[in-house]
Every structure is written in structure tokens, then in C-alpha cells.
Amino acid sequence: MPTSENGSPPVYREIAEELRGQIRSGRYADGDRLPGENTLMERHGVARATARQALSVLINEGLAVAVRGSGIYVRAFRPLRRHGARRLSRDLWGNGRAIWQTDSDTRGYEVEGLVIDEIVPEGHVLRALELGEGTTVVRRSRRYLVDGRPVQSAVSHLSPQLWAGREDSPAAHRVRAPDSGPGGIYARLAELGHAPAHFTEEIRVRMPTPEETQELALSPGTPVLEVARTALTADHRPVEFNEITMDGSAYVLQYDFDA
């Protein structure tokens, strides 16, 4: 930590640390307004620049959000819980083991901006699907909202080889239709003889691109979670590759597994 001349942390850090502690302890709860620059100046006897710097530390850490013309607020959105390994019963694991409070059960997703097209995807998508260079795939892109707030975008890729010779079957139509039918794409893949049996998810985290900041309406100091999910059949053929980009402040990912 940078220190001031006398070896102690700079004052703005101390003020930030105090506010951080008060947020963590619940003294300031989700959605509460934090003390403004004037209050901090008075309370700590510091200049406006120092007060501002203290608040921007909290904004950059993603603990607080600035609302233009109103003030600085504790982040209000309670994260969604996303269970990776759905096979394992939530009854056994979920409730007792949940460390971070989330809200996944009470709020529904809204899907927006579904686009279905055929493209030649980037190399890593073809490699994930074990397809040769230049192969065309069906791509389904959409955005998910919760309480009107965009929380993730997902881009799913399927090889047309999965319905080769059965192009006119209802399942082959449904995987390319806006409404993929009951049980979704995985149920249609099962009807086509390619039921997913295994999944691999790879998780990375990074700061968003300007496009993602716009698409997910991210506030400053918000990283994104990238989940690359491959669905495989019982004999380990990849049948779907899904690239999911999540607002990092909106999710807790949970995985349950055996020793």
C-alpha cells in the first residue's frame, strides 16, 4: 500500500477503509446512500479532492455506484446464484452450503434480442466443436435480463451436421427457430440422437470491452465472468459450445462435486 511521508497510509485510503468496513458490517446496506464529499470533508477535516478519492476507491472496487446528480450508493443488486453441476441435488447441497446470499429462486429471466444466424465462427469455436476450418455453424445469440437489468449475454453454437439427413424433422427446425420448444435446445439434441451427457465449463475473468460495458450496462469497476461451456454426448462428442458473458457483480457461480 502506498504510504504518506510519515509511513501511515494516505488519508483517503483510511477513509475508504472505514467506509468499506461499514458496508461489510451492514451499517450501510445494499442500496443505501453513502456519505457525500461534503460530509466526508467535514467529518474527517479533509479537502474535497481527498474525499472524492476515498469514494472513487469504493467505486473502483465495485462496492459502490455513482448515480449522476444524486450521490454514491452501495451496490443494490443481490447476485444471482448459478448452479453449474445441476445433476447434484440442490436439496443436498444448496441451502446449507451457500456462503454468499443470493436471490436465484425468486426472480425470473427475461430473454431479449435473440438472433439466429449461420456463420463460420472463430477458430476456438470450431476446435471446441471438433469441426474443420471454414465449417458453418448455427449461432443463437441472446441477452438475459433480471428485473429489467441485463445480466448476461450468451452465444450458442451448433453444427448442422447434427441434423444432416434429417433437415425436415421437427427437431431440426426447432433448433433454428426462435422458440426451441419444451426443454430447449438440449431436448431437441436428444431427439436428434445427440443427448448431452457431460459438460465442461471454463471460467475466466477480465475487465469488459467497451461493447460489453454497453451491452450489459456495466458500471465502472465491474469485471465480467466469461463461461465457455461445452456440451458432450455420452461418447464424448461435443454437440454445443456456448460462450456466456456475465456481469461479474450479478453472479455467484456454484459447483458441487465429489472427492
Add this chain to the structure above:
Amino acid sequence: MPTSENGSPPVYREIAEELRGQIRSGRYADGDRLPGENTLMERHGVARATARQALSVLINEGLAVAVRGSGIYVRAFRPLRRHGARRLSRDLWGNGRAIWQTDSDTRGYEVEGLVIDEIVPEGHVLRALELGEGTTVVRRSRRYLVDGRPVQSAVSHLSPQLWAGREDSPAAHRVRAPDSGPGGIYARLAELGHAPAHFTEEIRVRMPTPEETQELALSPGTPVLEVARTALTADHRPVEFNEITMDGSAYVLQYDFDA
């Protein structure tokens, strides 16, 4: 995205977008030096402030790192792959399904700064371990380095109730000793009759605190991954709770599971 007066993106965004594309395509590889301010000024006919702004976009996204007195470089560290569900064989899953290139097999961890103490932990730790308020636990804290670079810190908590009545057994000594013995803490828990059989991992992402920035030597624009891991016995008693904080740029987390 903000636009300039004529409706197109501001020039610094266009320059950043061009550089971003060149990093993604491999034109600039890991560790390469990016064109500096002078080069960008000349190449694009822009002011120094614009060139600087373009480069800081890439730094804030975590794609590039500034080295004082030298220049701006593409991030060089290849992420480590961390397999959550170790039960599932890497032979079946790992290699074929790896989307992001990583380096987990060739580099070893170095452990630093191990501290073992007894504390009354915060409420969420006690809840995870199903212990009452005010209970004392053994805490093992350490930092992990790869190639001399700090990549994660881990703070593990164990209840002394696990060795109640067997305080003088070798296993009970080892769980509180710097060298926990072959197979580590989980092997000792097994010897004490509390073999971990299930794990729950919860993953969150956020910007680091100033302390974490220092402890993990994080560059600007680097979020941290927080993994809260609970180890449970076959009858679902929690026996260990581990809070792991990772340099978000240093890891790809992988989870394999069945449908």
C-alpha cells in the same frame, strides 16, 4: 459506446479497437511491446492525449500492462488451469475440451508466508462450518507463487472439535503444524475419521482491495476471483472452509460434470 460529434466512436476508441484486434489475432503476442504514444501519434495523426487514452483503455481491460520507463506490453503470463472436480479424469476431459490455453502442468507452486493461528472467525465462516457464535477455529493462511509471481492466497479454517479427545494423535498435531504431512490436511482429516467426500465451491469476482492489490502484486485493471470452498464428509458434515483469492488474470477455472 460514447460517440463523437459526427456519431462515430471517438478516435481513441478506434485506435484501442485496432490494437485489441491485433492482440487477439496474435499480431502482438504475449509479452510483446505495443506501439508507444509517439508511434500512435504519428501513425494515426492524433494528439498525445488521444494516444495515451487509447493505451489506457487496453490497460484498464487488463489486456496490456505498463512497465515504468519502458513501455506498454501485452500481458505475458499464461493462465493456470485449475480443475474443480478432480474426481473426473483429466484424460477424459481436460485436453480435448480446453478452450483457453493454459500452463498448469509445467509449473510448480511455491508456498510462502504460511501462518497458523487460532481465531474466532467472522460469522460467514462459522455458518459454513456449522459452528456456534464465538467458536475458535484453527486458521492456516498462505500465499502461492508461480515463477516467483504471487497468484493466490488461501485461508483455510478447521474446527478443533474434529480432533476432540484425540488432541495428542499425530494427525491432530499435523493439522496444526507447518508441514501437514503426505496428502496434506485432507489426508489428516481422513485419519481423524472425517474424510472429505463432497466439495462445494462458490465463485465470485470483484475488484481487489488495496491490501489484495499489494499482496498479489496486481496490475491495474485486474479483478480477483474469490473461491469459497467447503469440504464435507460423506454424511454432509462440513469439515473445512477455505477462502481462496486469486489473481483473476492468472487463472482459468475448469469444472466438468454430468447432465
